[in-house]
Amino acid sequence: MSLSRKLVETLVQEEMNQNAENYHDLNKEKLIELANQAFLIQVTQVDASSVKKSLQDKIEHFNAIMSDS
Amino acid sequence: MKLISAKFKNVRLLRDVIINFSTDDHKKLTVIRAENGTGKTTAMSGLIWGLYGSEFISEKLYPLSLAEEGQDEIPIEVQIEFETEEAVSRQGKTVVNEKVYRLIRKCTEFVSQDRKTFKRSNDDVRLYENTSEGFKPIIQSDIDSIIERALPAHLKDIYFTDGDKALTFIESTATGSEKRLRVQKAIESLLSMKDLESLISTLKSVKRGLLSKVDKSDYSKKLLDVEDKIQSNDDWIKSNEEELKDFLVEKTKGEEELARLRKGIEEQLKLGNKAALINDVKKAQQQQRTSEELKKNSIKSLCTLLNNKKLSSSLIKDKIQPAIELLKEMKARDNFPKQFIPVLNDILKREQCLCGADLRDASTEGAKKRDYIHGIIEDCREVDLLNNRASSLYFASQDYLPDGSWNESYDSFTQNYFNADNAYRSSTETLMQKQAMIDELNDDLLISLRDQEKIYTQKLREVNNEITINQDEITRRRESNTLLKKDAELYSSKLNKKNTAGGKHRLAVALNTIYENVFEQIKTTELEKVSIEMNRIFLSMIGADTGMNPKGMIRRAELSQDFDIKVYGPNDQPLNPDTELNGASRRAISLSFILALTKVSNVKATNIIDTPLGMTSGLVKSSLLENLISEGSQVVMFLTFDEIKGVEELLDKYAGKSVTLSFSGHYPKMLRNKPKIQGITAICECSHREFCCICERTDQTNLIARRA
Numbered sequence: 001m002s003l004s005r006k007l008v009e010t011l012v013q014e015e016m017n018q019n020a021e022n023y024h025d026l027n028k029e030k031l032i033e034l035a036n037q038a039f040l041i042q043v044t045q046v047d048a049s050s051v052k053k054s055l056q057d058k059i060e061h062f063n064a065i066m067s068d069s
Numbered sequence: 070m071k072l073i074s075a076k077f078k079n080v081r082l083l084r085d086v087i088i089n090f091s092t093d094d095h096k097k098l099t100v101i102r103a104e105n106g107t108g109k110t111t112a113m114s115g116l117i118w119g120l121y122g123s124e125f126i127s128e129k130l131y132p133l134s135l136a137e138e139g140q141d142e143i144p145i146e147v148q149i150e151f152e153t154e155e156a157v158s159r160q161g162k163t164v165v166n167e168k169v170y171r172l173i174r175k176c177t178e179f180v181s182q183d184r185k186t187f188k189r190s191n192d193d194v195r196l197y198e199n200t201s202e203g204f205k206p207i208i209q210s211d212i213d214s215i216i217e218r219a220l221p222a223h224l225k226d227i228y229f230t231d232g233d234k235a236l237t238f239i240e241s242t243a244t245g246s247e248k249r250l251r252v253q254k255a256i257e258s259l260l261s262m263k264d265l266e267s268l269i270s271t272l273k274s275v276k277r278g279l280l281s282k283v284d285k286s287d288y289s290k291k292l293l294d295v296e297d298k299i300q301s302n303d304d305w306i307k308s309n310e311e312e313l314k315d316f317l318v319e320k321t322k323g324e325e326e327l328a329r330l331r332k333g334i335e336e337q338l339k340l341g342n343k344a345a346l347i348n349d350v351k352k353a354q355q356q357q358r359t360s361e362e363l364k365k366n367s368i369k370s371l372c373t374l375l376n377n378k379k380l381s382s383s384l385i386k387d388k389i390q391p392a393i394e395l396l397k398e399m400k401a402r403d404n405f406p407k408q409f410i411p412v413l414n415d416i417l418k419r420e421q422c423l424c425g426a427d428l429r430d431a432s433t434e435g436a437k438k439r440d441y442i443h444g445i446i447e448d449c450r451e452v453d454l455l456n457n458r459a460s461s462l463y464f465a466s467q468d469y470l471p472d473g474s475w476n477e478s479y480d481s482f483t484q485n486y487f488n489a490d491n492a493y494r495s496s497t498e499t500l501m502q503k504q505a506m507i508d509e510l511n512d513d514l515l516i517s518l519r520d521q522e523k524i525y526t527q528k529l530r531e532v533n534n535e536i537t538i539n540q541d542e543i544t545r546r547r548e549s550n551t552l553l554k555k556d557a558e559l560y561s562s563k564l565n566k567k568n569t570a571g572g573k574h575r576l577a578v579a580l581n582t583i584y585e586n587v588f589e590q591i592k593t594t595e596l597e598k599v600s601i602e603m604n605r606i607f608l609s610m611i612g613a614d615t616g617m618n619p620k621g622m623i624r625r626a627e628l629s630q631d632f633d634i635k636v637y638g639p640n641d642q643p644l645n646p647d648t649e650l651n652g653a654s655r656r657a658i659s660l661s662f663i664l665a666l667t668k669v670s671n672v673k674a675t676n677i678i679d680t681p682l683g684m685t686s687g688l689v690k691s692s693l694l695e696n697l698i699s700e701g702s703q704v705v706m707f708l709t710f711d712e713i714k715g716v717e718e719l720l721d722k723y724a725g726k727s728v729t730l731s732f733s734g735h736y737p738k739m740l741r742n743k744p745k746i747q748g749i750t751a752i753c754e755c756s757h758r759e760f761c762c763i764c765e766r767t768d769q770t771n772l773i774a775r776r777a
Contacts, residue, residue: 004261004670005154005165007595011587019586023579025562034576035583037163040156042268043261044163046214052271059275059580061161063572 008039027066034062070219070674071703072116073150073169079143080115080130082108082732082750090675090705091725092152098698098723099705102713102757102764103730104739108750109679109707112730113229116677119147119174121222122192129187131178134748141180148173153219169199170207170215220674224258226251227663230678246321252662253632259670260595265588269581273303276577282570289571292560299553302546313539316532317631323529330522337515346507353500360492367486374482379475396462409449413442554582595669600628602665603658606700607636610657610693623650626658634662652684657693664700673702682712691716698723710766713757720757727756729764741765 012035016028023031041054072090077083086108090099103109118126131143149172154165175193180186196212197204207215220228257263280296283289374380382389416422417439420429428442429435561578564571607626623644626636636644636658646655660681667674681697682690694716698704713720720727731751733744742762744751753763759775760766 004259004672006671007591007669008261008265008587010671011590011595012583015583015586015590019582022558022582026575026579031576031579031583035580038272038580038584039261039264039268040163040165042271043218043264044156048267048271051267052275055271055275056278058163059279059573059576063569063576066576067569067572 005039005043009036012036012039030062030066034058070151070153072675072677072705073152074148075112075116075119075150076146076148077112077115078146078148079132079135080118080145080147081111081132082748083111083115084132084135084749086112086730086750086752088112088728088752089726090703092703093725096723096725097701097703098720098725099703100713100720100724100727100757101705101707101730102710102727102755103707103750104709104732104735106735107730107732109730110231111750112707113231113677113679115147116149117225117229119149119172120216120220121225122174122194123176123189125222125225127189129178130176130189131180131187132748136180136184137748141182143178143180144175145178146173146175151219153215155215155218170219171197171199171204172212172216173197221258223254227255227259227666228674228676230660230663230676230681246318246325248634249321249632252628252634255666256596256599256632259666259672260591261670262588262591265584265591269584269588272577272581272584273300276574276581279570279574279577283564283574288560288563292557292564295553295557295560299550299557302550302553306543306546306550309539309543313536313543316536316539320529320532320536321631323525323532327522327525327529330518330525333518334515334522337510337518343507343510343512346503346510350500350503350507353496353503356496357493357500360489360496363489364486364493367482367489370482371479371486374475374478377475379472379478382472383475392462396459410446410453413446413449417442596628596630598669599662599665602668603628603634603661606664606696607658607661610661610689610696611654612688612692623654626661628662628665634658653689653693656681656684657689660693660697664696667702668700675703675705676701677705677707679707680709680712681706682708682716686715691719694719708757710769717757724756727754729753729755729759731764737767739766739768741767 012032016023016032020028037058038055041058042051045051045054071092073092074087074089076087078085088099088101091097101109101112114126114128115130118130130145135143150169151172152167152169155168156163157166158164173195177190179188179190194209194212196207196215198207216222277296277300280289280293283292412423416428420427420435422428422438426438427435428438430439557578561571561575564574604626608623611623622638624637624639624641626634629635634646636646636650636654638644638649644650646658650658660678663676667676676697678697682694685693690712697706698719729752731740731744731753733740733747733749733751736743742765744763751763753761753775755761755764755775758771758773760769760772761775
């Protein structure tokens, strides 16, 4: 696990609060969740291509959820 | 990450030792009381080897006592149980779970016949996960990455700290750039900067891939154009940032080299100006010649004086004085000179006396008188001789009259000689000194240093120009990207929302923006927080925040933007941590940096510190201890009996577990009771306030017997 996961999660939350206008048309909670998961993917997977694939999958998954809602 | 326990089997003195660590969040300190030479460093090395393997610990691990007993194949084992966070995928969702692992690392060391060398087998590493069904093995390929995520190997200097050393972050043996690089790497790692950079880069790639799938509406085309421009700028910025980093490293090295050269020039100049020295030598040589001449003249004068009659007068004055007195008396009596004979011979020759009487030989009267005069002449001859000698003596004695002037002359000439000799010696010494300075002066070196200084000054000027040009262009492209991104956001928002690729693209853009901003935040605000925290903890550790020493030398500490740890004194005067801080403060500044970084990064990991309180006492000691405990998430301290003195109450308050290590070889000098087995370190459950038959010491005071 990345040592500073909690710091990054905090900073993501702060970014969403401080620059909300950048993401106004997106579901804030879901975007935070997606951002945190993206970071976990980055730090838990060793191979760059598998990180990219997982990120694409994750974005697709969240896009589906967010479109439905 | 938290350590739960560690078991050491045949690790040097630790032939069979199990240490359980405190995992209590309220009592997060584990005290391992151990005297020097008991196995503290061995336990640290054993933990590092257990976690990271032989790549990090290549020194022999086997117990010397076993080799002495004749064992030449010695199995070594370290077991570490730890708790850490792991991300797991559950129903398409990545979540974080606390997991407990047991790591077992084994090897065998083969000791040579002469006991001088050894070979180690490959490490055998196993990792087991504690599940509801017991410990289950982890597949071999995942082991390293799990350990690396729990406690990265390159951060071992942060989490395994040897307090006795000057601490790697500020140790004086490292150059400025080495120290900065260590600090930078620690920060980048603990603040996940590399991970974030990789994530941003991957997100950009994902974003572009998704954009290419968006239908070819006007907006998507415009968006694609804008994205291309942004990407082009990003690529340029990335490549130039790398170049900029190289320039900055070159600049730092150049500045250090220039400082070294200037110091060398200064040292050479301190030895003296060669032209001035040559002039000094000439003067000294002239002085030497003059004093040598004076010396010779003084000797000549002295020789002349020794040949002088006055020396005789002085030497014989006691004898000659009565004789002179006698002669004077004789003269006064008119005893001499009486020269009758020439007068009588003259009148005989003239044949007429002074009274006119006839003295001719032809006349009877004259002949008679002549015979009488001849008689007188004969009679006078003896007396005249005597008178003559007395007269000579009288007149000669005038020269021998002692008047004391010889002594005065001798004093004066001798003094002149000594003065001349002193002047000669002094000028000779000066000459030798100046000559030695000239010999030491290395004109070639000075010229070479000055030439190099010119080259490096020019190089630095060029590097600085490159840096400025690069930074300006990076800033310009970033500004351009800010505007382009606004366009991209506009076009992106106008894409057909029912277009799946457009929706995914928007999410990728949002993620990319989030992490770019987070990364920027870490680079600026969080780094500044590390500096502020480091200063706060440092001042607290050394007692400078309590007003205890308002006139103290240390006023503040700071982490500069180029990763330099700096300490300042009164009037913001920079202090050199290597030379102007005492041992306790050096220890404190390093530990403060580590704790500040850990705190800002919000990392939960174990700090294992060997002799953290050495070189400290009083308030600084307790303050350092309290800070270490309060700022860390789990703290393991190896403390000597001396370090414990004075901080027992703090240990009572914070220690969740305490054990004592005792080495059998310390009996009978330090240990009171004879150990059952020789050559090993034994562990007992005694806390910092207790003793038992294993750890009872000959010099212990204020300890209480532990109840079994």
